[in-house]
Amino acid sequence: MSSTANYGSGSAYGGARGEGFVVFAACMLGLAGIWNVIDGLLALGSSHVYGPNRTYVFSDLRTWGWILLVVGILQTVAAFSLMSGSEIARWFGVAVAGVNAIAQLGFMATYPWWAIAMLTCDILIIYGLVAYGGAQLLERGRAR
Numbered sequence: 001m002s003s004t005a006n007y008g009s010g011s012a013y014g015g016a017r018g019e020g021f022v023v024f025a026a027c028m029l030g031l032a033g034i035w036n037v038i039d040g041l042l043a044l045g046s047s048h049v050y051g052p053n054r055t056y057v058f059s060d061l062r063t064w065g066w067i068l069l070v071v072g073i074l075q076t077v078a079a080f081s082l083m084s085g086s087e088i089a090r091w092f093g094v095a096v097a098g099v100n101a102i103a104q105l106g107f108m109a110t111y112p113w114w115a116i117a118m119l120t121c122d123i124l125i126i127y128g129l130v131a132y133g134g135a136q137l138l139e140r141g142r143a144r
Contacts, residue, residue, distance in 0.1 A: 025128030026082040028121050029093055032100060033075025040069030064107070071100050082133075090133040097125040 043065030078096045081089040101122040108115040 019132070021128040021132045022082070025093070025125045025133070026079050029075050029082065029097060029125050030079030032097075032118065032121055032125075033072045033077075033079055036068045036072030036075060036100065038072075040065045040067070040072055043068060067103055071096070071103055075100060082129075090129050093133075094126050094129050097122045097129070101126075 043061050045065075046061060074096045078089065078093040082093050101119050104115045104118045104122065107118075
């Protein structure tokens with residue numbers, strides 16, 4: 001191997017180009033889903049994690065808890081289904097990340113830094129799945 005190897009190409013690692021970004025997107029989607037499930041359960045239990053005098057866009061704390069719980073479960077399912085490499089799983093992951101991005105925008109008034117961090121993760125997930133995802137990617141990676 002020469003010292004001028006192209007480390008940006010997929011052939012240097014034996015996989016298809018962008019395969020790592022799809023795995024990253026699936027892992028981030030799973031982590032965001034688990035975190036949203038935990039946040040949703042904390043909100044449903046009226047935990048002291050959430051301040052008493054906060055303003056919520058969606059009704060009250062219990063409504064926000066149910067929204068986070070459902071979105072978190074959908075994100076976790078999408079993360080596991082992404083490993084199958086199907087186009088349906090890819091677009092389901094994009095849709096779920098988009099729904100979570102919108103939900104985090106609704107959470108911006110209460111916890112702005114957390115909402116910005118989660119929104120950034122959602123944007124990276126959507127980019128990874130749109131730019132590099134799909135069945136063709138995984139098939140190209142297996143063919144090598």
